Structures are given as structure tokens and as C-alpha cells.
Amino acid sequence: MEIKGYQQQVDEWIKTVGVRYFDELTNTAMLMEEVGEVARIMARRYGEQSEKESDKHKDLGDELADVLFVLTCIANQTGVDLEEAIQRNFEKKNDRDKTRHLDNEKLK
Secondary structure (H helix, E strand, O other): OHHHHHHHHEEEEEEEEOOEEEEEEEHHHHHHHHHHHHHHHHHHHHOOOOOOOHOOOOOOOHHHHHHHHHHHHHHHHHHOHHHHHHHHHHHHHHHHOOOOOOOOHHHH
């Protein structure tokens, strides 16, 4: 699935099943909540915190998809074409960072 198609699919779901978009501020708070759930899994499963029994069955992929869904809602309601934004972002990174990481002694 292409990103543009995903944006359209999210928009259709919101307008039929979800009834309407939450306002932008609510969606931003929801995005932070979803990122927090990803952070909890990462800290406990891959970091130094012990993993609680209740966290052991959490699906990282599902939580990442939740982040992407809410992020896409924010893009849709603010008129951001994510495909275009991602392309511009790669161009910026390629221009700005073309030798930065290669020259970083910490990465060798």
C-alpha cells in the first residue's frame, strides 16, 4: 500500500466508522499517548527496565501502527500530503547529511 492510499483509507474509516476526526489538539495528545505505549515496550523489552507480566504480550507492531494511524489523522486534517512531505524530507536529509554520518567517528 502506498502512503497516499493509506491516507485515503484512514480518511474513509474516520468518516464512516469513526464518525469524524477528533480536533487537532486531541489527536496530538492521542499521538503522545500512543508513542508512550511504544516507549514502554521498548524500555521494558529492549532496555534495562524489567518487563511486567501484563506487558509481555503487547504487540510492538500493533502499537507502531497505532502511532502511524494517529499521525496520519493529523496529516489528513491539516492538509499534509505525507508522500510529498517524506520525499522532501529525504531530499533535505540527503543534502544536509550526505557525509555527516560517514564522518562520525562514533559510528565506525
